[in-house]
Amino acid sequence: KQEVTQIPAALSVPEGENLVLNCSFTDSAIYNLQWFRQDPGKGLTSLLLIQSSQREQTSGRLNASLDKSSGRSTLYIAASQPGDSATYLCAVRPTGFQKLVFGTGTRLLVSP
């Protein structure tokens, strides 16, 4: 059974810092991995999608990497801003399935 873990559970940083969020999964048989952000009481916004054959994806200040063999992904946020404050969720799609298996999330607070 695929399990997804995110570390740390919560992170508080001052504005301007670069930071890394970690995601690990137990089964390397994945089709892709997707990072989302969730604002309090809201739905999910897709940030980045990495296919199993890819090593990384970039969008603006965000960079996500994937090491499928070791079951790890990282989300790098450059020059953090207060508007980045949200919960960040990592989700994997197991090979042969359409559903996503979600991690527990990292709650990020960026202080001005």
Next chain:
Amino acid sequence: SAVISQKPSRDICQRGTSLTIQCQVDSQVTMMFWYRQQPGQSLTLIATANQGSEATYESGFVIDKFPISRPNLTFSTLTVSNMSPEDSSIYLCSVLGLAGPTDTQYFGPGTRLTVL
């Protein structure tokens, strides 16, 4: 970008009643998904809804408790039946590949349900 809307956005319901949540997508999609997010928890898939066939439920979820309809390629409903306080959650509708790469999963704004 993709537009997925849900109604209602939130509701407070009494124990033993039922609530039907609607999900509307602004273009046709083959697969729609319903997820649940319990307080302080991550998301869990309830079922996959395909147009023209019965929904496929995940382990721990049953049709009598969470009946789903999928009358066409842009609409689905999820009913939470005979509710108890343990059903208090955010319920989210999701689709694949709506407005970007076909493998990207998109989510609606969610329905926040509180059961008293």
